[in-house]
Amino acid sequence: MxxxxxxxxxxxxxxxxxxxxxxxxxxxxxxxxxxxxxxxxxxxxxxxxxxxxxxxxxxxxxxxxxxxxxxxxxxxxxxxxxxxxxxxxxxxxxxxxxxxxxxDIDPKTxxxxxxxxxxxxxxxxxxxxxxxxxxxxxxxxxxxxxxxxxxxxxxxxxxxxxxxxxxxxxxxxxxxxxxxxxxxxxxxxxxxxxxxxxxxxxxxxxxxxxxxxxxxxxxxxxxxxxxxxxxxxxxxxxxxxxxxHLDQWSENRRQNAENYTKLLNEALGDQVVTPFVEEHNRHIFHQYTIRVDRRDELQAFLKENGVETMVYYPKPLHLQPVFAELGYKEGDLPETEKASLEAISLPMFPELKMEQQVYVVEKITEFYKG
Structure with missing residues (x-):
């Protein structure tokens, strides 16, 4: 698939x-x-x-x-x-x-x-x-x-x-x-x-x-x-x-996020950190982003199996060459730097099918337990 x-x-x-x-x-x-x-x-x-x-x-x-x-x-x-x-x-x-x-960022959100x-x-x-x-x-x-x-x-x-x-x-x-x-x-x-x-x-x-x-x-x-x-x-x-159509698309995304979270928690438990949503927030899931170990290896494995993913912000802005003159160094923003090594976003759009999500989770499970 x-x-x-x-x-x-x-x-x-x-x-x-x-x-x-x-x-x-x-x-x-x-x-x-x-x-x-x-x-x-x-x-x-x-x-x-x-x-x-x-x-x-x-x-x-x-x-x-x-x-x-x-x-x-x-x-x-x-x-x-x-x-x-x-x-x-x-x-x-x-x-x-x-x-x-x-x-720095809040590591949960x-x-x-x-x-x-x-x-x-x-x-x-x-x-x-x-x-x-x-x-x-x-x-x-x-x-x-x-x-x-x-x-x-x-x-x-x-x-x-x-x-x-x-x-x-x-x-x-x-x-x-x-x-x-x-x-x-x-x-x-x-x-x-x-x-x-x-x-x-x-x-x-x-x-x-x-x-x-x-x-x-x-x-x-x-x-x-x-x-x-x-x-x-x-x-x-x-x-x-x-x-x-925006609100309906947002609701579809929220449902897809619920599906992912349920499937991932059942299959992998705390091996994958699923998105944290504040109780008072309405999260519209532009992206569904998880935290994992061996992130780059997982991404390569999923690509081999037909699953596209994205790693957003692999190099934080405070460490970008264009901002070098500001004097930031590695270690200044530890939560940001940790997130840049662990975060990976899974396929997410309103028309995403349940069988596609099941396949994505199966492949993530295969990587960590196979």
Whole structure:
């Protein structure tokens, strides 16, 4: 059996006629930039996030970068980020000419450890970027409490977590801003790049709308240095077709996660550490990530048997050559470094079949017990 890490073909076939019709409507309208589809998606995603504003941008990386600028981050400011995350989180900080300050993770959730935050705060610290990794929100109460105490912006990196909840609150409700990615592999994925920022702050929202169009307001009059970063009208049209299905897809993912956890616990017990979900969280399982010994050997074995897996973040950001000048060394963030050696993500998408999951677990069991 072949089990892909992600398979978007069934989803496309289900929505094919609607998607093609939406694209045809855009082509016929000849309105390709910041048109009605972008406005509709911005409004719908803002409402879904229980906030006032949605600002469509070109991609999830720009969403973080423009959030930082919209929140007033200046060159030389420090921004606290986790090291166990995709490069864009810290890369956006560096692109804003600010300084990423790396903090360790909670080993149970892989999210930034709020108990490590205050020790990292200096007089130069201006923001915290909690990443809601793999689809589970970070411990926002503690993070927001610390941010308020020190007058810091909180930018939620929710690239993997659209629809996730923390104590009944959606992504975006608790932070200053929150950022989404619509990269094709995401839970709500476009057929190219795309991103969005959501916020309840009117002034910050207006700042970000100006920044995404070269800093112009009105057109051809520039008071700040901005960027060309707009969500494409065609991609917005596709996302408008897909968006009504998001919650059902998330529920399918949650059911798949329950299946995996049950099967793995029955077969292997504590030989595999299955995902920990906080009771107050709604985890939407962008990824199903386990911890194992001999991780790389397991991945090679599964590949030989037709099972695709992914190792996300095998080299933590604080040890990446591009950030060498910041002076971090091996051993500085022990939980992050341990996770980078043990974490492996199994196939996960809404249309994943039970028999595929059974096969994946059988092969993992064969590796450890065979």
């Amino acid at each position: 072949r089990v892909p890490m992600l398979d978007l073909t069934e989803q496309y076939q289900t929505l094919r006629s609607e998607i093609l019709q939406s694209m045809e409507e855009v082509m016929s309208s000849a309105h390709f930039i910041l048109g009605s589809n972008v406005k509709k998606l911005e409004a719908d995603i803002a409402t879904y996030s229980n906030v006032s504003h949605g600002i469509g941008v070109a991609n999830g990386s720009d969403a973080i970068h423009i959030s930082l600028l919209g929140c007033g981050i200046q060159p030389g400011d420090e921004v606290i980020v986790p090291s166990f995350t995709f490069f864009a989180t810290a890369g956006a900080v560096a692109r804003a000419n600010a300084v990423p300050v790396f903090v 892989f999210n930034i450890d709020p108990l490590k935050l205050e020790a990292a705060i200096t007089e130069k610290t201006k923001a915290i970027i909690p990443v809601h990794l793999y689809g589970q929100m970070a411990d926002m109460d503690k993070i927001v409490e610390i941010a308020k105490k020190h007058n810091l912006a909180v930018i939620e990196d929710a690239a993997q977590a659209i629809g996730a909840e923390y104590k009944g609150k959606k992504v975006g409700e608790l932070g200053t801003t929150a950022t989404y990615s619509f990269f094709p592999t995401k839970n709500l994925g476009a057929y190219g790049d795309g991103g969005m920022i959501v916020t309840n702050d009117n002034e910050i929202a207006e700042n970000m709308r100006v920044i995404r169009v070269h800093g112009s307001k009105p057109k051809y009059y520039h008071h700040v240095l901005g960027y060309n970063s707009r969500l494409d009208e065609l991609q917005a049209a596709i996302l408008n077709v897909k968006f009504p």
